Amino acid sequence: MTDATDYDPVGCPVSDCEYRDAVRSVAAHVAEADDDAHEWDRLGYAGARNFVETEKRRQRQNGGGGSNSSSDGGSSDPSSNGGPSTGESSTGENPRDPADGAAGSGGFTAASQVSGSDAGSSGGKSEPSGGGSDTADAADETPFELGFERDALVLLELAREYDLSSLDDLGTWQLADLYSLLADLKNSADDARKEVRDELLENVREERTVAADLGSVSRTTYNYRRVADETTVHRALADAGVDPEEVRSFDKSKLKDAIEETDLEEDDVFDVDERPTIRISDSHDDQRRRHFERLDDEVRSLADDE
Known part of the structure; x- marks a missing residue:
């Protein structure tokens, strides 16, 4: 498989992101996103090229390409199927x-x-009516x-x-x-x-925390930023008196610097979406240990937890 269209679409490697497209488009999406979750280092890749190579290698190994092997929305994971290139050679063992x-x-x-x-919600989901089969x-x-x-x-x-x-x-x-x-x-x-x-x-309602036995989770909203189209950014920079050549590649960090130093507004150069997410706010280790201690001795022995 050599043609780019032979590869199946993949999902963004960020767990909370629903973006899905061709391999190279996903790489560009990650590179243009302006939040910590989309940083290549955090995702375990050496950059966009490494992500593309890793994903294509994974699909070749799994018989992908036209078979929609990634139809579940997942993308390649740097911790499996070859991972990021580290320069190490294969041992040759199977x-x-x-x-x-x-x-x-x-x-x-x-x-x-x-x-x-959410304990503060008004009853959660409604029960289905009795009329359906x-x-x-x-x-x-x-x-x-x-x-x-x-x-x-x-x-x-x-x-x-x-x-x-x-x-x-x-x-x-x-x-x-x-x-x-x-x-x-x-x-x-x-x-x-x-x-x-x-x-x-x-x-769970916005900005609420659910404190359960084994951990607490909170619903929050984060801003997902991607650089606007080139024409829009070029015009906004020129109107703000910023030489577009100084941010020729429209690097996100340089654009943010320009926003801080000029009258540019964030919305002028970024497409910003608010997205809800669930984050762990606390892990209740004591409660987890109590649950662990209620397990059968044989099962607990597998964990060798002293």
Whole structure:
């Protein structure tokens, strides 16, 4: 696959961002965004080119291109499928499938509703009327799947089997098993997190905090900025007495400096969208330990938590 159109669309690697487009367009979107979450360093990429190369390599390895292999909205993750280029050469070994094909499995389903809605809201979702058929209601419900239960248990078993006090003592095959499991767990857990986040956004009012047993989350709004089209920016800079050549590439940091030093308004050069998001405001370690201590001895022994 060599033509750019042979590659499937991908989603933005930022977990709270819903942007989705061609690989190069997503790279440009990240580069133009003006918030910390879209910084390449934070995302684990060396830059736009590294993201594009990593994503195309992932699709080639997974048989992508025309097969819509990324139709679930996900994008390449630098912690899996090759990751950012670091200059290290491959060992040439073929890592075995962790746990004989356990990766990515897990059919456990749970109710798709999140019960921890905002305590200050007026009752949350309304109940459906009794006039609809059970078949229609069932068809509208999408089961919520964690999707990583088996991998998580296999990882705990490997943690008991291996001596993880030092990774230096593990062989390359053991490291490959751990890495593949951790990468799949990260991706699956993040998919589940997004579903729960979307449900919380429907139930929690703006600027409210839900203090649950194991942690607290808050609904907030952040400004997502992208540089406006070149003609608009060029005209705004000229009107404000700024030489467009000084910010020829319309670098975001230079544009922000120009806003601070002139009469330019942010809206003159940036397209700004307010987007709601859910953020963790606190983790309740004591409550989590109590839940852990209620587990069966055999399960707790897998974590080796002293």
